[in-house]
Amino acid sequence: MGYVTTKDGVEIFYKDWGPRDAQVIFFHHGWPLSADDWDAQMLFFLAQGYRVVAHDRRGHGRSTQVWDGHDMDHYADDVAAVVNHLGLQKAVHVGHSTGGGEVIHYVARHGEDRVSKAVLISAVPPIMVKTEKNPGGLPKEVFDNFQAQVAANRAQFYYDIAAGPFYGYNRPNAKPSEGVIWNWWRQGMMGSAKAHHDGIVAFSQTDFTEDLKSATIPVLVMHGDDDQIVPYADSGPLSAKLLRNGTLKTYPGFPHGMPTSNAETINADLLAFVRG
Numbered sequence: 001m002g003y004v005t006t007k008d009g010v011e012i013f014y015k016d017w018g019p020r021d022a023q024v025i026f027f028h029h030g031w032p033l034s035a036d037d038w039d040a041q042m043l044f045f046l047a048q049g050y051r052v053v054a055h056d057r058r059g060h061g062r063s064t065q066v067w068d069g070h071d072m073d074h075y076a077d078d079v080a081a082v083v084n085h086l087g088l089q090k091a092v093h094v095g096h097s098t099g100g101g102e103v104i105h106y107v108a109r110h111g112e113d114r115v116s117k118a119v120l121i122s123a124v125p126p127i128m129v130k131t132e133k134n135p136g137g138l139p140k141e142v143f144d145n146f147q148a149q150v151a152a153n154r155a156q157f158y159y160d161i162a163a164g165p166f167y168g169y170n171r172p173n174a175k176p177s178e179g180v181i182w183n184w185w186r187q188g189m190m191g192s193a194k195a196h197h198d199g200i201v202a203f204s205q206t207d208f209t210e211d212l213k214s215a216t217i218p219v220l221v222m223h224g225d226d227d228q229i230v231p232y233a234d235s236g237p238l239s240a241k242l243l244r245n246g247t248l249k250t251y252p253g254f255p256h257g258m259p260t261s262n263a264e265t266i267n268a269d270l271l272a273f274v275r276g
Contacts, residue, residue: 004085006058008069012078013062016086017042018051024088025274027054028079030097030122031203032158032196033187034061037096040263041270048271053091055082057102059195061187070198072206076106083114090116092274096259097122097230098203104219108211118215119270121222122230122256125208125239136234143204150197158188165228168255180260212242219246220273222266224254 003011015035025045027038035054042052056063058078059070079102083091093115095103100123107115130137149157162184163169169176188196221243223236232250240248249269251258259266 004081006078006081008066008074009064010058010066010069010078011064012055012058012082014053014055014082014086015042016051016053018046019049020051022049022051023274024051024053024091026079026083026088026091026093027052028093028095028099028102029054029057029060030099031199032060032191033184034190036061036183036187037260040260041094041267044263044267045271045274050274053082053086053088055079056191057098057195057199059199060191062190065192065195067194070195071202072101072105073109075102075202076109079106080110083110089114092117092119094119094270095121095123097256098124098199101125101203101206101208104208104211104215105206107217108214112215112217115217117218117220117273119220119222119273120236120239121259121266122224122227123221123235123239124203124206124230125212125235126242127207127209128204128230128234134234136231138204138231138234140204143200146200147197150193150200154193154196155185155189158185161229166255167257167261168226168228170228171226171255180257184257208239209242212239212246213244215246216244218273219243220269221246221248222251222258222269223248224251224256224258224262226253227256229256 100120162181221240240246
């Protein structure tokens with residue numbers, strides 16, 4: 001574990017586990033979490049002989065709680081800083097939710113020379129907010145309300161997300177895990193309210209259409225059709241169609257947080273894609 005300092009003076013925390021000469025899998029977390037959200041994947045791939053890397057996005061987790069730069073350009077540049085610092089080559093980049101947007105924007109902004117494949121899990125691309133070009137998106141008022149709740153009482157808001165729609169715990173016959181709920185809450189509360197407030201705009205209003213179109217590497221799009229955070233119909237299938245070399249894998253009944261709630265299935269499919 002360590003830190004890298006970006007060009008604008010932000011310290012980005014990262015984990016780097018495994019043999020130096022092994023295939024690298026770089027994990028990108030969702031909003032408002034941290035690298036810890038990838039525990040189930042990092043331990044699994046480490047046991048399979050891979051080198052695993054994950055960072056805390058600026059303002060999140062253990063990275064600097066800087067007041068500015070909470071946008072996809074800075075997020076992508078921060079990833080590049082970690083990649084360059086560690087000298088990573090031909091990594092597979094895996095992003096969940098906001099992290100999926102970060103992955104495809106990093107690939108488009110910094111090129112594919114150091115990237116072999118990418119995976120977008122329950123990811124925000126092409127664009128979440130409703131626009132003339134994206135009539136199936138969510139109204140901007142939804143995200144304005146998110147920001148209002150972060151400002152008013154984010155501790156309660158974060159508990160309600162984790163205990164409800166994020167893992168599908170609000171569905172009939174669901175079996176909530178208090179440990180999972182409180183771990184989500186813990187990660188969220190470690191970060192900066194300013195970063196999380198601004199990050200809502202970054203994940204909801206960034207249009208990743210051209211980023212998706214420009215990618216030539218193999219990209220696996222994984223999405224649950226019961227995703228209550230990033231609705232399936234306006235995300236996974238649309239992203240897969242825009243990608244030149246994209247594959248869509250749909251998971252019936254799986255929630256937004258499926259890397260945790262359905263880790264065994266997700267890990268097996270990730271491993272098959274990495275090896276393929």
